Amino acid sequence: MDTILATEDLTKEFLGFTAVSGVSLNVRRGSIHGLIGPNGAGKTTCFNLLTKFLQPTRGSIRFDGRDITGMKPAEVARLGLVRSFQISAVFPHLTVLENVRVALQRARGRSFDFWRSDKVLGQYDARARALLEDVGLHTHAHLLAGELPYGRKRALEIATTLALDPVMMLLDEPTAGMTHEDVDRIVALVRRVAQGRTVLMVEHNLRVVEGLCDTITVLTRGRVLAEGDYAGVSRNPEVVAAYLGTDPAISGAQAHG
Amino acid sequence: MAVQASALVGAPVNDAPGLLGLSGFGFNRAQSITFLVMLLLVVAGPFFLYPVLLMKLLCFALFACAFNLLIGYVGLLSFGHAMFFGTGGYLAAHAAKVWGLTPELAILVGTAFGAALGAVAGWIAIRRQGIYFAMITLALAQMVYFFYLQAPFTGGEDGIQRVPRGALFGLIDLRADMALYWVVAVIFLAGFLFISRVVHSPFGQVLKAIRENEPRAISLGYRVDDYKLLAFTLSAALAALAGSAKAIVFGIATLTDVYWTMSGEVVLMTLLGGLGTVFGPVAGAAVIVLMQNQLAELGAWVTVIQGIIFVVCVLLFRAGIMGELGRLLKVRL
Structure with missing residues (x-):
């Protein structure tokens, strides 16, 4: 075993x-x-x-x-x-998409870049959307996470965790x-x-x-x-x-x- | 779409995107307009007010913005930021006077030492939170104060006096107030935009996540202390930049700028203007500096009036000038 x-x-x-x-x-x-x-x-x-x-x-x-x-x-x-x-x-005042992106950022880099615009994080959007789609949250991507109903928050949490593979x-x-x-x-x-x-x-x-x-x-x-x-x-x-x-x-x- | 999201919590906030490429600094439309107004005031100001007073205002505004970066976006209340402001002042003054460096290099020296001190002080302080963090920063600042009181190069109670303004890049004479004013204005605007960029950078996004839910950030593998330390060091460097510029403007570096009351003053400016708002620290610094100037003849009563303002602000206008204004206009400022 x-x-x-x-x-x-x-x-x-x-x-x-x-x-x-x-x-x-x-x-x-x-x-x-x-x-x-x-x-x-x-x-x-x-x-x-x-x-x-x-x-x-x-x-x-x-x-x-x-x-x-x-x-x-x-x-x-x-x-x-x-x-x-x-x-x-979840991070309540970040959007659903940003929640997942924060995890992707940790896994894939750029988390110390203080001189760049946060627009570069757009490079993770495709992956973040795919993860959200996986848990059925892709239509909620632009809501603030704090506004999701409870069950959806748990789904978002799982999507965020999965972002770290x-x-x-x-x-x-x-x-x-x-x-x-x-x-x-x-x-x-x-x-x-x-x-x-x-x-x-x-x-x-x-x-x-x-x-x-x-x-x-x-x-x-x-x-x-x-x-x-x-x-x-x-x-x-x-x-x-x-x-x-x-x-x-x-x-x-x-x-x- | 962000408008839609906020509408759900019943606090409609107009978050239209910024103008003229200012969204690269995270500005929404209201913030872009406010920035342009501020820019206009900075440019037109010296034609209506005494330039030295305005330079003092800009230095304190940058100092308050640096402080706000830490309290407003990381949630760390430093009660010892005068140590960085004062360190910038002493080192810039020493570099300009004794080493004979040009003003931009002297300011760079002051900023670099402030950043280094920030890295050390931050490394010690960020291990604690809340009141303990504030007390550690205060204690460290007092140690730094006594160092400058005793150190041979600082002139003790007299401070470093008659610091030459010199010539920018060795070329442009800065003895005229108007010439120096533009240098200080550029430093202020660059510092201000830099802070906005930090807040709206990939790093700023992590800071926001840490402030929102630190255990979750840790569970995602973030070594949160490293991020807090970088934010602390950046804040210290910017405070030192402000202090360096002030020393060059006034040609002196004294114990006043490193004393704990200066740490208190920057807290007051930031609270008065609006903690965690983009323009609040600038507004708060403007009010305090202009008020000190207007009421200078009242002597010690200025402190009493400042105290009353502080109490009124905490009791009635918790969100500060820009916070309350933003609430009124339903925008973030």
């Missing part, structure tokens, strides 16, 4: 509170890996550790054969491990707070962009997880409770116990699965 991202004994303590405790995670190259668990299980902390927005108290992280434990977040992104955020991360994408709750219609669109989008990449996603909507993820890791109280495919994990009595009462969806899934 070809592992692209591996953590060993990953631990994060905040002033006596252990948010993530001894997590050893292995993400297979080319897979869509789901990270689920009740609220406060440490999923987002885990994401922040993996992308170096937080420094782990203990443990190590390897990405694509390289130890990234001591790296800075921007360096990790440059290696091709690019994250999204739980609260939609990342090896691996980390998506933090890509369908949170979305209408059914938007959820379906994002699921289709994630499945499409996952071609040739690895995706690790935190997701609350278990129907999405069931439909998308090859492997699922269940976290509770900062620890790995179970790991496997959806069918296996959802039959695990410990998982059911952890979820029961907090999220009826999994017990429902358990009943018909």
Whole structure:
């Protein structure tokens, strides 16, 4: 098995509170890996550790054969491990097109050119439009990103991330707070962009997880409770116990699965 | 199409493209017109007002624009920008007087030292944000102030006096106020346009992204500190350019220009004119310099009046002169 991202004994303590405790995670190259668990299980902390927005108290992280434990977040992104955020991360006062262009600019250069007119960024327009078309936003290119409806912001975020052509994408709750219609669109989008990449996603909507993820890791109280495919994990009595009462969806899934 | 976009948030702003190729500096139509008005005032000014007063005004306007580049477009409040303004002044004065350089080279020396100091001070300060950033810049500026107070070449309390204006490129005698005025006017306009270009450059676009959402910029792989440092250094260099020009104009470099009150004054000018607006710092500098000139006989009361203006501005006209004017006319200025 070809592992692209591996953590060993990953631990994060905040002033006596252990948010993530001894997590050893292995993400297979080319897979869509789901990270689920009740609220406060440490999923987002885990994401922040993996992308170096937080420094782990203990443990190590390897990405694509390289130890990234001591790296800075921007360096990790440059290696091709690019994250999204739980609260939609767009640049609200930039247009939709400019949002994508900012990412292209980083990947392709010119980001320090202070003496040139920003009209030279027009050279990235064609690529930016193609990426927007990919996520169905090409007709919105000239709107300010802050004016997009929520679901479209998530799509824009994915287009911006794709502009970097990342090896691996980390998506933090890509369908949170979305209408059914938007959820379906994002699921289709994630499945499409996952071609040739690895995706690790935190997701609350278990129907999405069931439909998308090859492997699922269940976290509770900062620890790995179970790991496997959806069918296996959802039959695990410990998982059911952890979820029961907090999220009826999994017990429902358990009943018909 | 940008008009359409803004219309959706209910704040219709006329963002028609700029005139006469000024859109290359990111100017919309209203800004192009304002620029032409400003150009007219700069050209016609010395025929109506004392040129030395106007040169002082232009130097402070450029200083305020340099400061605005940092606070208005990067969101960093420096409370020590006098260290660059003063450094420009001291080094330009020293270069012109002791080394005997021509004025354009002396100004270049002042600007270069200001940029170098900016790179060092910025490297230390940008690691912190908000009030801590402001305090670090203030502390560094105080250190620089005491350096100039003690350093042998600065003349201590007396400053460097009787700095010759010299001849531009060794050819054009600048002793006449009108001759020097055009040099200062060109420096101001070039500096002003340069700042507009920086703001509307590929680099400026990254700065905007960082200001809008820094964690997202980092997650896209931007080493944001490098961009902040470059912006800080550019701002410092331009502040030093303004200080250098002022030293040549008045023929002196003194501790006043490097003291913390000067850092405060540039904050006041920028706030009064409109933080983050293109023309605000110029308007704010004009108001303060002309007011100081008109009220000079009132002595220390000028400071009191400035304080009152500051309070009124913060309480009632948060957006400053150009910000409020722009809101009234529904344009960005």
